[in-house]
Amino acid sequence: MSDSLHIDWTKCDGRGLCTELLPALLARDDWGYPVPRRSRSGNRTDVPVSAGSLEAARDAVQLCPKLALSLVHERNNKRA
Amino acid sequence: MTPPNTSLAEALRPQAPVGTYRLFAAGAHAGLQDHLEAFGPLDIEAIGPDFIRVLEASGLTGRGGASFASWRKMAVTAESRSAGILPARPVVIANGAEGEPLSFKDRTLLANAPHLVIDGLLVANRAVAGSQMYLYAASGSLDEAAPAIAERPAARRIRLVQAPEAFIAGEASAAVNAIATGAARPLDKRRRLAESGLKGRPTLVLNVETLAHIGLIARYGADWFRSAGSPADPGTRLVTVSGPGPAQVQEVAGNAALGVILRDAGIDARSLSAVLVGGYHGRWVRPLDYRISPAGPDGQTVRPGAGVIHALPADQCGLAATARILSYLAGESAQQCGPCMFGLPAMAGVLNRIASGEPNPRLTGELNRLGKLVSGRGACHHPDGTVQLVSSALDIFADDVKAHLTGRCLRQGGRAA
Ligand code: SF4
Ligand code: SF4
DSSP states (O other): OOEEEEEOTTTOOOOOHHHHHOTTTEEEOTTSOEEESSOBTTBOSEEEEOGGGHHHHHHHHHHOTTOOEEEEEGGGOOOO | OOOTTHHHHHHHSOOOOOTTOOTTTTOTTOOHHHHHHHHOOOOGGGOOTTHHHHHHHHTOBOSSSSOOBHHHHHHHHHHHHTTSSSOOOOEEEEEEOOOOTTOOHHHHHHHHOHHHHHHHHHHHHHHTTOSEEEEEEOHHHHHHHHHHHHTOGGGTTOEEEEOOSOGGGGSHHHHHHHHHHSOOOOOOOSSOTTTSOGGGSOEEEEEHHHHHHHHHHHHHHHHHHTTSBOSSSBSEEEEEEESSSOOEEEEEETTEEHHHHHHHTTOOGGGEEEEEESSTTSEEEOSSSOEEOSSSOBTTEEOOTTTEEEEEETTSOHHHHHHHHHHHHHHTSOSOSHHHHHHHHHHHHHHHHHHTTOOOTTHHHHHHHHHHHHTTOSSSSHHHHHHHHHHHHHHHTHHHHHHHTTTBOSSGGGBOO
């Protein structure tokens, strides 16, 4: 029952507001785009969010200027 | 369920194809008459959701690249149909977009056996109780398939959508996006297409070869399908074989030996430096005892991917070949996702410097770092497929890399290109 922060790479413009809000979760790559510090089996698009980071993750979702972030509940977070 | 004249119908029914020559058994450019004479009639109206169990028993996996279990996609689509508050009838897309430059098996199939693909599309649509059907393919393939569709009243509802000649155009969500908006760019995958795809409807995207197999499974059943191939990789698959000599399409058994495929194509495996299996998102292997199968022990099995087998002659430099492919792939990024848009050109730059013989031992470390940086970060598999290709090249051509880093090339007369 954990949550993930989903990054829509097609929307993100890499100016890095989220990496400032969530330094424990996200680093920045060479070009400014967020790099998850942890991942589940190589998936670096749905970033695991611990309970302690949930509030900050909600802020990041609200504040991302490109609406590139969303919180996904693990149960729905499957793909074909 | 069983019609009273089964025995008569069975007696009149042509024999199911025996062996691995299946998809082209109706002959070149088979029209409806050739198709029916070779395979017999197919009662599409009799197909219902229970066909999904038949497909499960057959073990068919997708022939477009990802090798996903076809019945599972179908089952999720059928379930999603009634999952929402307002039931939405599914959409079924036959995907014939073959962006891979080394592949032409889907094009060949649509040109020669369009009725099998149409059968499969009609069957899949019945199995998921779909409402709309599309054939998405390059314009040349649509021209070949259009007369076959026009010949069959049941198929006239199939809409044709042209796919651009771009590497990423065949990615499933790019197909959906192309049909919805005209832009063949992959979509962000927060939800599965089978749950929410074209206009929010459950959407089933199946490769045209996958559908052709479905057209035969609907006639002859799961056991017949399994009479070729291995238990873990049943049936047959089409592969495009290229390298020295003319390129060709072969239908091979599941779990086929790479050496046998090469031999049948007239290629002497001992004359090769390596073989690219799976296409530009595939892997380089040495032509030893590999088998082509979606699953199996590493080092003995290599995944078929898009069904590409490309042989590199011993006098050609694998690093230079990979650098050319990587430059191409970097240019084919759909320019949506930063890590792909910037990372792949950066990787291509470094690999080209290695291939050109720049004596800088730090280059391979940088290439690995960039590969780790971009992997898993993109709306589609393009960065991951590209990284897989590059890491297999660094592994298989390790001796070449060493030589290049001292300014030498082991092929082409000893000078790095
Ligand atoms: S804040 Fe949004 S747009 Fe900016 S880097 Fe983060 S995800 Fe991308
Ligand atoms: S990962 Fe690359 S190819 Fe795939 S959608 Fe993003 S930019 Fe396009």
